[in-house]
Amino acid sequence: MPRAPGVGARSCEKISESRGVHFMLCSTCRIRPPVTAEGFCILCAGPAGASAPMPAAPAFASPQQQLRSPDGLAKAVVILLVVAAAADLLAVLAGLNIRSLLGDALDNGLATLDDAEVDRADNLYAASGVLQILVMLATLVVFILWFRRVRLNAEVFDASMQQMKPGWAVGAWFVPVANLWLPRRIAGGIWTASAQTHTDGSWRTVSVAPVNLWWGAWVCSSLFSRYASQQYMKAEEAQEVMDAAGRMLAADAFGIVAAVFAILFVRKLTRMQGERAALGVYPLS
Numbered sequence: 001m002p003r004a005p006g007v008g009a010r011s012c013e014k015i016s017e018s019r020g021v022h023f024m025l026c027s028t029c030r031i032r033p034p035v036t037a038e039g040f041c042i043l044c045a046g047p048a049g050a051s052a053p054m055p056a057a058p059a060f061a062s063p064q065q066q067l068r069s070p071d072g073l074a075k076a077v078v079i080l081l082v083v084a085a086a087a088d089l090l091a092v093l094a095g096l097n098i099r100s101l102l103g104d105a106l107d108n109g110l111a112t113l114d115d116a117e118v119d120r121a122d123n124l125y126a127a128s129g130v131l132q133i134l135v136m137l138a139t140l141v142v143f144i145l146w147f148r149r150v151r152l153n154a155e156v157f158d159a160s161m162q163q164m165k166p167g168w169a170v171g172a173w174f175v176p177v178a179n180l181w182l183p184r185r186i187a188g189g190i191w192t193a194s195a196q197t198h199t200d201g202s203w204r205t206v207s208v209a210p211v212n213l214w215w216g217a218w219v220c221s222s223l224f225s226r227y228a229s230q231q232y233m234k235a236e237e238a239q240e241v242m243d244a245a246g247r248m249l250a251a252d253a254f255g256i257v258a259a260v261f262a263i264l265f266v267r268k269l270t271r272m273q274g275e276r277a278a279l280g281v282y283p284l285s
Contacts, residue, residue, distance in 0.1 A: 090131065091248070094121070094127075098245045106242070150194070151186060154190040194272040
């Protein structure tokens with residue numbers, strides 16, 4: 001039967017001590033007597049009695065080196081979400097202006113409809129739509145960068161809670177249809193891994209309401225905005241345009257609500273990761 005390392009050495013030492021004699025053993029294997037001044041035996045010393053260098057320990061990247069603070073990206077996301085809400089508010093005002101003009105004109109049988117004023121109102125509404133698209137793209141890019149950052153931190157906090165690879169924190173947003181639930185699945189794992197903040201290492205239960213409110217509002221707002229935009233593009237008659245503008249108003253108002261919930265989600269998750277890292281085991285860089 002194989003014996004545990006060092007058993008023979010301890011046996012030799014006990015036998016030597018029982019005989020009143022103390023034998024020196026190799027400082028590396030603790031089995032054979034040394035033959036060099038450095039205390040190595042003939043096998044451990046290497047060729048020609050030269051002391052063999054000890055193998056270097058493998059260099060492992062510590063978890064602390066993998067963490068990066070999401071604070072800067074979180075602040076940028078919050079600022080862009082505020083700008084997005086302001087752009088939605090501008091679109092709401094532009095939509096109200098169009099509905100007011102068309103409503104007055106319809107009450108008078110379109111006799112009071114001023115084509116120049118309608119063109120100005122339509123141009124303002126179109127400009128607000130362009131602004132919304134530009135702000136939305138900028139917000140989406142920075143948000144995904146923040147989302148990837150907190151996902152990588154969650155991998156350090158607790159990899160077992162992450163059901164998908166870190167790359168999906170970016171890719172999941174661009175998969176048709178599946179992007180309606182994959183990012184929420186990833187966010188759930190990030191949220192759970194970031195919630196363990198008790199100093200004794202026990203789990204802290206944190207409500208997932210901010211995650212659900214953010215995701216539910218974002219999905220509903222996106223789907224309804226797409227539907228309202230299609231209806232507005234199809235509208236031709238004055239009454240159809242006014243009805244479609246009303247749906248667009250509701251979509252823009254819903255977008256403001258979604259931006260507010262997104263701000264709450266970003267701020268809460270960022271703060272949770274800071275608390276998780278403040279335990280002293282994972283300091284943020």
